[in-house]
Amino acid sequence: MAADPVDKKPFTQEPGVRKVRSFVLRQGRFTPAQQRAFDELWPRFGLDYAGQPRDFDAAFGRHAPRVLEIGFGNGEALRFAAQHDKVRD
Numbered sequence: 001m002a003a004d005p006v007d008k009k010p011f012t013q014e015p016g017v018r019k020v021r022s023f024v025l026r027q028g029r030f031t032p033a034q035q036r037a038f039d040e041l042w043p044r045f046g047l048d049y050a051g052q053p054r055d056f057d058a059a060f061g062r063h064a065p066r067v068l069e070i071g072f073g074n075g076e077a078l079r080f081a082a083q084h085d086k087v088r089d
Helices: 032-045 056-060 076-084
Strands: none
16 A cells, blocks of 8 residues: 655555544534533433433333434434434434
């Protein structure tokens, strides 16, 4: 495997293994608007960590299959999916 022509350092990795490069600044912080939305909406939509298994039937008010969404994107796709799949939580 040849080294990237822009990278002047010699290639030292195993063949087939590539180091992930990211040019995006990942700060991991809320903007003021995100913080305000979180503070206002968490009491209605959030579930606090309880340190033990949660009774999701009680939390959602019913027994149904569940989907864990890990939160990529702005939530529009999640909202659409939830509105069109009412048999799952």
